[in-house]
Amino acid sequence: xxxxxxxxxxxxxxxxxxxxxxxxxxxxxxxxxxxxxxxxxxxxxxxxxxxxxxxxxxxxxxxxxxxxxxxxxxxxxxxxxxxxxxxxxxxxxxxxxxxxxxxxxxxxxxxxx
Amino acid sequence: xxxxxxxxxxxxxxxxxxxxxxxxxxxxxxxxxxxxxxxxxxxxxxxxxxxxxxxxxxxxxxxxxxxxxxxxxxxxxxxxxxxxxxxxxxxxxxxxxxxxxxxxxxxxxxxxxx
Numbered sequence: 001x002x003x004x005x006x007x008x009x010x011x012x013x014x015x016x017x018x019x020x021x022x023x024x025x026x027x028x029x030x031x032x033x034x035x036x037x038x039x040x041x042x043x044x045x046x047x048x049x050x051x052x053x054x055x056x057x058x059x060x061x062x063x064x065x066x067x068x069x070x071x072x073x074x075x076x077x078x079x080x081x082x083x084x085x086x087x088x089x090x091x092x093x094x095x096x097x098x099x100x101x102x103x104x105x106x107x108x109x110x111x112x113x
Numbered sequence: 114x115x116x117x118x119x120x121x122x123x124x125x126x127x128x129x130x131x132x133x134x135x136x137x138x139x140x141x142x143x144x145x146x147x148x149x150x151x152x153x154x155x156x157x158x159x160x161x162x163x164x165x166x167x168x169x170x171x172x173x174x175x176x177x178x179x180x181x182x183x184x185x186x187x188x189x190x191x192x193x194x195x196x197x198x199x200x201x202x203x204x205x206x207x208x209x210x211x212x213x214x215x216x217x218x219x220x221x222x223x224x225x226x227x
Binding site: 002004009034036041042043044045046049089099100101102103104105106 | 117119122145147154155156157158159162206207208210215216217218219220221223
């Protein structure tokens with residue numbers, strides 16, 4: 001049972017445009033969400049996170065939006081750059097101090113020059 | 114960000130042998146370390162959580178006698194795949210964290226069992 005879903009395996013955008021990566025979750029006990037970026041043969045790198053008490057968190061070109069009622073979050077990258085090309089993983093963490101991260105399958109983003 | 118080093122980056126071993134993978138936090142003391150496994154085009158699946166000086170907590174379906182985890186110090190955790198078989202071939206990734214910080218990941222180890 002996939003508790004964190006990234007339904008788009010891939011996304012291609014033009015340099016300078018906005019990239020929007022989506023993530024849905026089913027477990028209402030999740031209260032903290034993270035986005036990781038991963039290059040081939042490397043471990044994931046933390047990008048940005050959001051707590052369930054917020055609906056938006058922004059860090060430079062990266063913004064994460066959370067819609068709790070829809071159990072949906074999205075990562076916006078603007079403007080997109082070729083160096084952003086990577087696989088992006090959405091992850092969620094539960095309540096009660098649990099440190100366990102549940103990951104989606106990832107979305108491969110390609111930013112074309 | 115903090116640095117987590119995983120070694121080796123890739124390893125090929127014969128079926129039936131054991132392989133040890135090391136995970137080190139280089140510039141911080143990790144209270145908790147995690148081991149993940151990733152199959153091609155799949156998500157990272159948590160295998161176990163380990164705290165320094167205590168036994169690892171394994172996820173459901175992960176054989177603790179096959180995947181031995183030792184968290185000997187605040188900067189080192191090891192994963193030993195015992196009696197490896199071809200189906201154990203995968204990408205293994207560790208992460209480490211301090212209290213109240215995000216987890217930082219190692220670069221991963223590609224294990225191929227032949």
